[in-house]
Amino acid sequence: MKSHPFEVTILGTHSILLPKPAVQPFIDKDQKRVRVVATFEGRNVEIYAALMKRHGNYYIMFSKNNQKALGIFPNDYFELQLFEDTTKYGVELSEEFEAVLFSDHEAYQAFESLTDGKKRGIIYMIARYKNSQTRIDKSLLLCENLKRGIRDPRLLLKSF
Template structure:
């Protein structure tokens, strides 16, 4: 059975941080999970996303983006519910199917992509995910793969046509 937390309440601190109680975080960290799948809900809305568990000044927290706040319709001082689940995804983030298809059809680019750190892979996946249009995600994925094969490794240059 996969690991999951109880449902708990949080509020955004600052612009995008959520303080996470130790009793919620520790079972995940003890099993080696620094990333979790999160279900957030407020009133009649809910979203699911992946997040990193972080620690600063002895306290655990996670980032909660403005986009997530907007999707749930929450404002400062609004309390909402979270639940954590074991993140069983390969990269710790949802991979757009268009990127997956292009990457797996180009063995050289796939090999290069797999040689990167987990964080760099997630950054690249986020770069493709931000495009809403499926055809744009396909076009950007092809461009990215071509640039990888040309030796380009800087994220800021991976989606630039050369």
């Protein structure tokens, strides 16, 4: 499932008001998360976002980093297209984290016991590292800490 491309602009510092016709098919199927492709002057940014309802309208968040990557400024109009989120966790899992997680059943069970939001936060924690070896190292450390019972996100990437 996907929407037709549509034009939007940033409201405030980082939210985007979505047109109802683009969002309605996702709402009808009770899809609260979507994959978003933003396009501006030949640049694309792909993100995963939650459809948030405020005052009868639907919004997504579009961070300053995403705005910078796309090369947009306040009052610029750019194109968005929404797609069905087919990922298990609502965000892409890095190959490195997936391999480490699925090779350690105890860590996998600890990870699965977390709320969906904490799982996404952890996935983002690992994904922010650009180097593959760093992602592997951080994934191993994080899994060891999960097995120790550590659940505080601030402590998950610390050595003890």
